[in-house]
Amino acid sequence: MTGPGVNGPVVVGLDGSPASVTAAWWAARTAVDRGLPLLLLHSWTTRPLGAPIAQEALSKQRYGGEVLERMEAELLHRHDDLKVTTELVSVPASKALVDLGDRAAMLVLGSREHGSIASFFLGSVNLYVLGLARCPVVAVRPEATDDDAERYEIVVGVQEAGAASDPLLEFGFTAAEAQGARVRAVRALPLSSLVTHPRGTHRDDGYEVDEQARLAAAVAPWRERFPTVAVTYQVARGTAAQVLLTASAHSALTVVGRRRHPAPLSWKLGPVAHAALHHVPCPVAVVPHD
Missing domain, CATH: 3.40.50.620 (HUPs)
Incomplete structure (x- = not known):
């Protein structure tokens, strides 16, 4: 592929929700297929729908770090030859993803369930990224499987x-x-x-x-x-x-x-x-x- 992110990473936005986990699985398999690195991104200022405001004694930053650590370990267990890095950011997820789109091969987002009433509303983060990213953006539904x-x-x-x-x-x-x-x-x-x-x-x-x-x-x-x-x-x-x-x-x-x-x-x-x-x-x- 041509373009600024041809050899860049596959970037997936991860917030701990089932949709973002499925998106990370898809992104990892795609990165391996294409011989590209994978970047897991979490914004601790952007929370998944329904998540508690406080994580008991843990700060939002600690929660985000654990989300990234667990996902990295799971993906490396699934794919021995996968190159993974993680990034915990304080800016909103939408801005961080669009900025990374300048050097990414693609961005990967978790979408909502197919056929549900909520699926009509893709979410402000996803719509912003889908509309503004300079690179391709892939939306993956949570019911997607291997x-x-x-x-x-x-x-x-x-x-x-x-x-x-x-x-x-x-x-x-x-x-x-x-x-x-x-x-x-x-x-x-x-x-x-x-x-x-x-x-x-x-x-x-x-x-x-x-x-x-x-x-x-x-x-x-x-x-x-x-x-x-x-x-x-x-x-x-x-x-x-x-x-x-x-x-x-x-x-x-x-x-x-x-x-x-x-x-x-x-x-x-x-x-x-x-x-x-x-x-x-x-x-x-x-x-x-x-």
Whole structure:
């Protein structure tokens, strides 16, 4: 991968909650697959939902140090060849993670349970990081398990060729190569095309073929760069969110994009990223692009 954090660490925000623990498991496996170091970050000023205000005789700093120590020991027990460092900070987790995004290969966050009412609200820390980090950010649900490693497909949403899709394809192909997975490149065709290219007509057949060719052309440079990665293409009518959700039902990772924004107050996630984060059962990578 290119960019400022290409050889940087995989950084995971850890607050002691089940969601962040699962995120740390996923981040550690990813770091090992890619030969990257892992950085566990805890902000003692940011507390998990439902945690007691006081930890009996322990200070917040002591609690944070123990969270990091326990997680480091568990991950090293799981992965002998993992390189782990920890960082206990006093600034808010959102700021610390965004700052680390300038040199990280990716940031990994714990998300909320799939399908729960609370899952609609991703949390202020996660939304801030997802919207502003300069590197890819992966949201991992707490119900994710090691069984996800048996899913051999990385889904990448590709609506445009060039600057808008290349960072997503680069991230997807890099992940696929590391995991021995294949890439499924997905493009949604607008429902309005049913008017100009109705189903079952010769014009529709030509339109589908043309769109498949456009998708293949966008992916071609990355197939050449990653010759060992198998690729499948999926072109379907519907909204981009609907098509992506259908394609991601059995994927190991889904990759979506968001535009970079010049100022902290101007950022926002698009509807496709929101839909994926709310509803896709596997980890979701949000990759910034120009």
